[in-house]
Amino acid sequence: MRMTDETTTPSPPGTSGDPAVEVTALRQRYGEFEAVRGISFTVRPGELFALLGTNGAGKTTTMEVLEGFRPAGGGSVRVLGLDPYAQRRRLRPRIGIMLQEGGFLGDLTVAETVAAWQGMAADVGHEPLPGAIELVGLADKAKTRVRQLSGGQKRRLDLALAVVSRPEVLFLDEPTTGMDPEARRDTWTVIGSLKAAGTTILLTTHYLEEAERLADHLAIMHRGEIHSAGTVDEVVADAGDRITFRLPVQPETLRARPGGDLPFLAGTAPTLTYTDGSATVTYTLPGTSSGSPPNGSPGPGTDVPPAARAHAALATLFAWAAGHDLTLERLEVRRGTLEDAFLRVVGEAR
Numbered sequence: 028m029r030m031t032d033e034t035t036t037p038s039p040p041g042t043s044g045d046p047a048v049e050v051t052a053l054r055q056r057y058g059e060f061e062a063v064r065g066i067s068f069t070v071r072p073g074e075l076f077a078l079l080g081t082n083g084a085g086k087t088t089t090m091e092v093l094e095g096f097r098p099a100g101g102g103s104v105r106v107l108g109l110d111p112y113a114q115r116r117r118l119r120p121r122i123g124i125m126l127q128e129g130g131f132l133g134d135l136t137v138a139e140t141v142a143a144w145q146g147m148a149a150d151v152g153h154e155p156l157p158g159a160i161e162l163v164g165l166a167d168k169a170k171t172r173v174r175q176l177s178g179g180q181k182r183r184l185d186l187a188l189a190v191v192s193r194p195e196v197l198f199l200d201e202p203t204t205g206m207d208p209e210a211r212r213d214t215w216t217v218i219g220s221l222k223a224a225g226t227t228i229l230l231t232t233h234y235l236e237e238a239e240r241l242a243d244h245l246a247i248m249h250r251g252e253i254h255s256a257g258t259v260d261e262v263v264a265d266a267g268d269r270i271t272f273r274l275p276v277q278p279e280t281l282r283a284r285p286g287g288d289l290p291f292l293a294g295t296a297p298t299l300t301y302t303d304g305s306a307t308v309t310y311t312l313p314g315t316s317s318g319s320p321p322n323g324s325p326g327p328g329t330d331v332p333p334a335a336r337a338h339a340a341l342a343t344l345f346a347w348a349a350g351h352d353l354t355l356e357r358l359e360v361r362r363g364t365l366e367d368a369f370l371r372v373v374g375e376a377r
């Protein structure tokens with residue numbers, strides 16, 4: 028995946044190295060409300076790309092444009108080199124869609140439903156995927172009517188139907204919502220095997236662990252825009268390292284002078300929480316793409332690699348502790364997490 032601002036002309040399908048999905052400056056409105064505000068990303072064949080975001084960020088809207096349910100309001104989208112709306116008849120047989128709300132007939136059994144979808148796949152010239160029911164772990168429910176399935180089981184059936192025609196590109200909108208942890212892990216295994224078989228997958232999710240486990244590339248959306256994108260490691264690097272320790276001091280001492288005279292580290296002020304007569308001090312250091320340091324305070328430039336930044340911060344901290352004859356108890360330096368990156372995006376956009 029690469030982020031791009033410039034408008035690009037899609038290459039003809041079939042050319043080696045063509046992206047499987049190309050979104051360029053996509054905009055989408057509902058009346059006066061602009062739900063998607065000029066987003067761009069590219070997904071290469073065989074890649075799994077995850078769209079993360081807050082509620083109402085525009086993920087489903089983006090997926091619906093890519094699935095051909097509505098034309099792009101602005102910018103352009105291509106799936107397998109085709110316009111998914113204008114050329115949907117050509118594209119549909121080549122893609123699989125797992126919607127948030129599956130539209131099954133409740134009176135049919137699981138086996139009948141899958142057989143109907145297999146029939147439709149055969150009608151458009153596909154060799155239907157055998158064993159789709161087993162693949163998603165519904166073999167013991169084959170004779171159960173769809174309306175009697177639990178929410179999580181319906182999601183599994185949705186997935187079986189989405190893959191039955193062996194799609195080249197698979198769209199999964201919140202595939203594991205409503206599943207228990209075991210079913211979720213099983214589904215991650217299924218998605219992993221589809222990817223291993225070469226399927227290009229676009230997935231939206233609210234489960235950060237899902238993206239962390241499955242995604243080659245991801246983007247975090249908030250209010251219609253992409254705020255952070257890249258590999259999981261690149262996006263996590265945006266979050267910056269976190270330093271925490273405890274000070275064996277009375278809270279009153281520090282409350283009297285908020286933060287005491289704790290130093291700024293990499294331009295970052297500490298946050299303090301008080302428990303049991305000690306203070307827990309936390310610094311969240313700037314990430315790779317952070318802007319100028321907060322509070323206008325001096326700090327290393329943004330070109331400093333995160334590891335060097337953490338190293339310098341610790342040196343400053345130890346010097347401060349030595350000067351105060353203090354021991355930093357339970358000192359921890361930990362890498363930012365995807366959750367930190369997500370919360371940073373939401374926090375910065377407020």
Ligand SMILES: Nc1ncnc2c1ncn2[C@@H]1O[C@H](COP(=O)(O)OP(=O)(O)OP(=O)(O)O)[C@@H](O)[C@H]1O
Pocket residue numbers: 057060062080081082083084085086087088089
């Ligand atoms: N048919 C519609 N008419 C008007 N507004 C809509 C419509 N569909 C979505 N919206 C609005 O567009 C915005 C984006 O919605 P969308 O469903 O794409 O978000 P999302 O990122 O998928 O959210 P969630 O994670 O909650 O599913 C929201 O503010 C939503 O209220």
